[in-house]
Amino acid sequence: MIDKLIDEIKKKKAPLVVGLDPQLSFIPDPICEKAFEELGETLEGAAEAIWQFNKAIVDAVCDLTPAVKPQIAMYEQFGIPGLTVFERTVRYCQEKGLCVIGDIKRGDIGSTSLSYAVGHLGTTQVGKNRFSAFHEDFATVNPYLGSDGIEPFVKVCREENKGLFVLVKTSNPSSGEFQDRTVSDGNGQAGETGSTEKIYEAVAKKVVDWGSQAIGEKYGYSQIGAVVGATYPEEGKRLRTLMPKTYILVPGYGAQGGKGADLKHFFDEDGLGAIVNSSRGIIAAWKNEKYERFGPEGFAEAARAAVIDMREDINGSI
Amino acid sequence: MIDKLIDEIKKKKAPLVVGLDPQLSFIPDPICEKAFEELGETLEGAAEAIWQFNKAIVDAVCDLTPAVKPQIAMYEQFGIPGLTVFERTVRYCQEKGLCVIGDIKRGDIGSTSLSYAVGHLGTTQVGKNRFSAFHEDFATVNPYLGSDGIEPFVKVCREENKGLFVLVKTSNPSSGEFQDRTVSDGNGQAGETGSTEKIYEAVAKKVVDWGSQAIGEKYGYSQIGAVVGATYPEEGKRLRTLMPKTYILVPGYGAQGGKGADLKHFFDEDGLGAIVNSSRGIIAAWKNEKYERFGPEGFAEAARAAVIDMREDINGSI
Numbered sequence: 001m002i003d004k005l006i007d008e009i010k011k012k013k014a015p016l017v018v019g020l021d022p023q024l025s026f027i028p029d030p031i032c033e034k035a036f037e038e039l040g041e042t043l044e045g046a047a048e049a050i051w052q053f054n055k056a057i058v059d060a061v062c063d064l065t066p067a068v069k070p071q072i073a074m075y076e077q078f079g080i081p082g083l084t085v086f087e088r089t090v091r092y093c094q095e096k097g098l099c100v101i102g103d104i105k106r107g108d109i110g111s112t113s114l115s116y117a118v119g120h121l122g123t124t125q126v127g128k129n130r131f132s133a134f135h136e137d138f139a140t141v142n143p144y145l146g147s148d149g150i151e152p153f154v155k156v157c158r159e160e161n162k163g164l165f166v167l168v169k170t171s172n173p174s175s176g177e178f179q180d181r182t183v184s185d186g187n188g189q190a191g192e193t194g195s196t197e198k199i200y201e202a203v204a205k206k207v208v209d210w211g212s213q214a215i216g217e218k219y220g221y222s223q224i225g226a227v228v229g230a231t232y233p234e235e236g237k238r239l240r241t242l243m244p245k246t247y248i249l250v251p252g253y254g255a256q257g258g259k260g261a262d263l264k265h266f267f268d269e270d271g272l273g274a275i276v277n278s279s280r281g282i283i284a285a286w287k288n289e290k291y292e293r294f295g296p297e298g299f300a301e302a303a304r305a306a307v308i309d310m311r312e313d314i315n316g317s318i
Numbered sequence: 319m320i321d322k323l324i325d326e327i328k329k330k331k332a333p334l335v336v337g338l339d340p341q342l343s344f345i346p347d348p349i350c351e352k353a354f355e356e357l358g359e360t361l362e363g364a365a366e367a368i369w370q371f372n373k374a375i376v377d378a379v380c381d382l383t384p385a386v387k388p389q390i391a392m393y394e395q396f397g398i399p400g401l402t403v404f405e406r407t408v409r410y411c412q413e414k415g416l417c418v419i420g421d422i423k424r425g426d427i428g429s430t431s432l433s434y435a436v437g438h439l440g441t442t443q444v445g446k447n448r449f450s451a452f453h454e455d456f457a458t459v460n461p462y463l464g465s466d467g468i469e470p471f472v473k474v475c476r477e478e479n480k481g482l483f484v485l486v487k488t489s490n491p492s493s494g495e496f497q498d499r500t501v502s503d504g505n506g507q508a509g510e511t512g513s514t515e516k517i518y519e520a521v522a523k524k525v526v527d528w529g530s531q532a533i534g535e536k537y538g539y540s541q542i543g544a545v546v547g548a549t550y551p552e553e554g555k556r557l558r559t560l561m562p563k564t565y566i567l568v569p570g571y572g573a574q575g576g577k578g579a580d581l582k583h584f585f586d587e588d589g590l591g592a593i594v595n596s597s598r599g600i601i602a603a604w605k606n607e608k609y610e611r612f613g614p615e616g617f618a619e620a621a622r623a624a625v626i627d628m629r630e631d632i633n634g635s636i
Contacts, residue, residue: 023429024444032445041445073430077437078444079451080402087398105426107460109490111341112391119395126342126396127350127359133397142425144462144485146492167462172427174464177524178517184502199496199517206495 001137001163002225002247003218005099006272008066014311015267015318017101017249018061018303019279020054020089021071026284027053028296047081050074053299054089057283058096060300064307067099069249069277087134094137101249102136105167107149114152121153121162138163140227140249143203150210154224158214163223163247166207168239169200171229171252179203200235204242211246219272221247228266230276231257237265240273248274253310254281260313267318276314282306319455319481320543320565321536323417324590326384332629333589333636335419335567336379336621337597338372338407339389344602345371346614365399368392371617372407375601376414378618382625385417387567387595405452412455419567420454423485425467432470439471439480456481458545458567461521468528472542476532481541481565484525486557487518489547489570497521518553522560529564537590539565546584548594549575555583558591566592571628572599578631585636594632600624 009015024032027049035049058068070093075086090100106116120139123130141153143166153164169179179200204226211222225247228236240248248266253259253276266274285291285306286299294302327333342350345367353367376386388411393404408418424434438457441448459471461484471482487497497518522544529540543565546554550570558566566584571577571594584592603609603624604617612620 021430036445041447043442043444043449043451046442046444071426071430073424073426073433073437077433077442077451079437079442079449080398080405082437082451083401084398105460106391106423107425108389108391108423109488112339112389115391115395119391119397119400124361124364124395124397126361126364127354129359131361131397133361133395133400142423142460142462144460144496145488145490146495146497148490148492170427170463172463172466174466177464178462178520179464181499181501181517181520182503183499183517184514185500196502199499199501202496202499 001099001161002216002221002223005067005163005247005275006219006221008099009272009275012064012066013315014065015271015275015314016065016307016310017067017069017275017277018057018065018282018307019069019071019103019277020057020283021074021279022050022053022283023074024049026280026287028286028299030297043078043081046078047085050078050082051085051088054085055092056300057303058093058098060304061282061307062093062096062098064304064311065098067101067275068093069101069103069279071103071279090134090136094135099137101138101140101165102134103140105140105142107142107145109145109148110152113149114156117153117156122156122160138165138225140165140167142167143206147206147210154210154213157223163225165225165227165249166203166210168203168207168226169228169232169235171231175229201238201242204239207246208243215245221245221273225249227251230262230266233262233265240265240268250274250276254278260317263314264318271318278310282310319417319479320534320539320541323385323481323565323593324537324539326417327590327593330382330384331633332383333585333593333632334383334625334628335385335387335593335595336375336383336600336625337387337389337421337595338375338601339392339597340368340371340601341392342367344598344605346604346617348614361396361399364396365403368396368400369403369406372403373410374618375621376411376416378622379600379625380411380414380416382622382629383416385419385593386411387419387421387597389421389597408452408454412453417455419456419458419483420452421458423458423460425460425463427463427466428470431467432474435471435474440474440478456483456543458483458485460485461524465524465528472528472531475541481543483543483545483567484521484528486521486525486544487546487550487553489549493547519556519560522557525564526561533563539563539591543567545569548580548584551580551583558583558586568592568594572596578635581632582636589636596628600628
């Protein structure tokens with residue numbers, strides 16, 4: 001799957017991801033009103049509005065972007081109807097040829113982690129049949145529980161040709177509270193005795209380990225990628241070196257403050273190695289002064305214009 | 319909500335949680351066969367079997383246990399039908415007077431974290447209406463992203479009288495990979511310069527901070543609890559001292575190897591302060607030699623017997 005993602009990035013000359021993180025406040029009134037008229041001001045009504053919004057955005061940007069990243073929390077808050085639209089959105093994007101990164105940040109251990117992995121990336125067995133419940137192409141995962149949490153995902157990725165992005169250094173202001181702590185022990189690992197490294201570097205080394213079992217054939221990048229926030233360019237530079245075969249998913253561009261010029265160190269010299277996400281900067285572009293000429297009815301065209309601008313900003317900096 | 323949980327623990331003299339983590343292999347054949355006859359070997363059929371299984375277990379143990387902990391991954395793998403049964407299980411358990419700890423281990427930042435918090439513990443606004451999507455009483459959360467990830471949950475807990483259990487030291491063998499690393503920096507925090515502490519201790523201190531905003535009125539414990547595995551009794555002892563007002567949810571008892579005798583240090587002198595989870599040890603007790611006298615048709619009675627034995631084992635050790 002990492003090979004397919006890179007094929008699409010190269011074809012579209014766009015190392016970017018559109019984050020499908022809809023909030024009701026991003027959706028123009030007429031879409032909400034129509035959905036509420038049909039289904040009431042209910043979870044079903046909200047989910048229908050999100051679906052219509054997503055569909056229009058995806059139609060407007062699918063020839064420009066290699067991938068989308070729906071944030072499942074934004075659907076989960078609307079309960080079962082919301083998650084139904086999450087699943088429908090995944091399927092619709094795949095029909096349009098897009099790679100889908102499920103931003104699910106799941107993380108547990110053993111059979112529990114395996115259940116998440118089969119539910120999101122693999123297939124669940126029921127009697128003689130197998131079902132693909134949420135069928136994303138990639139998923140984001142949380143490493144706090146260590147290898148017991150990640151290896152079941154890696155196993156499913158290898159079996160099903162899917163991929164992961166493991167949280168390494170997240171884009172938020174408080175990400176340093178634990179991720180930036182300097183560790184002085186060797187934790188019993190060869191070559192580390194007496195060394196000092198940050199926790200996020202320790203995680204990065206594990207990402208390299210986990211990923212070494214799942215290197216893509218075509219480009220030599222691993223199916224097991226990493227998340228490193230655009231808001232931490234120095235850390236990005238260091239991590240690029242530490243994880244040479246790891247694709248980096250870069251959130252925090254745009255609304256969170258990351259800029260094109262900050263991005264160049266996340267990429268390899270060949271212009272590959274990273275893919276930059278923008279969510280509200282794209283899907284809520286119509287609410288931004290810069291794109292207000294499109295008006296609420298032109299929200300999808302505004303998203304398209306924002307993707308084109310983002311593509312230029314990124315390609316100009318790498 | 320922490321006060322209600324403690325009331326129930328005292329009333330039932332049982333500091334324990336039944337983990338509702340159903341796997342199809344735990345469910346006696348006749349229940350699966352009946353569900354598959356009705357709905358086919360489908361996600362719907364599997365979800366129906368889980369629902370019938372859960373209901374019988376809950377009916378059999380609800381007068382003995384103060385709380386249940388459904389593990390959402392086990393439902394999520396069955397897609398929308400599975401999550402529908404998760405929600406129905408939460409509601410059913412609450413109708414039976416049980417506290418429900420949603421073992422969701424979610425963790426994200428800002429508005430995304432808030433979406434998880436309102437979806438699982440709070441209410442989601444749609445127009446003039448508010449809906450409680452999954453309505454658990456407590457949720458487990460992952461701290462890797464720092465305060466930005468936890469504070470939105472704490473806010474919702476304060477507003478809605480709900481609670482959290484933050485992962486501190488997890489029960490799995492590889493939990494030490496990151497959690498046990500020794501930090502040598504002070505991270506700019508007062509009093510810590512030059513100190514050495516483990517990452518899980520740094521997380522524990524933050525749990526105390528976050529929890530200080532949400533102390534329950536009746537017993538003085540915080541709504542913001544911690545997860546510490548039964549498999550790490552020495553760490554449990556240290557953490558009990560570090561987090562005096564924090565309730566500790568203790569997984570890893572039974573199937574994962576934790577024993578009653580390991581548990582005493584997780585509790586305070588008054589016998590409060592911790593609640594011990596067992597999942598397959600209870601719900602799959604009928605498959606254990608010790609309870610095979612109940613047979614597959616007596617699976618719920620076997621679960622009841624296992625809860626009684628667990629209660630004695632824990633109460634005998636504290």
